Amino acid sequence: MGTVGSRIEALLRDRSRDALCDDCIAQRLELSSRQLGFDFDGDERTVDVHVRRLRAKIEEEAKLPAMVHTIHGFGYKFVRA
Secondary structure, eight states: OOHHHHHHHHHHHHHHHOTTOTTOOEEHHHHHHHHHOTTOOSOTTHHHHHHHHHHHHHOSSTTSOSSEEEETTTEEEEOOO
């Protein structure tokens, strides 16, 4: 997996470790700006492609994700196993 996918995974995992946040969600816009660069001028849906690739790598069944959940209209969250 490329470095963008690795950075997205790290950010999602870090959010899930936050003891003060049981329901920490990473916004799609935040992921695109922090992981693709603040000057990223592409479609924020690019993050969706990286998340799909991440799921293919870490999930047992990427179509039914257990760890990386989509929060429709907002972003993603990592659920600790």
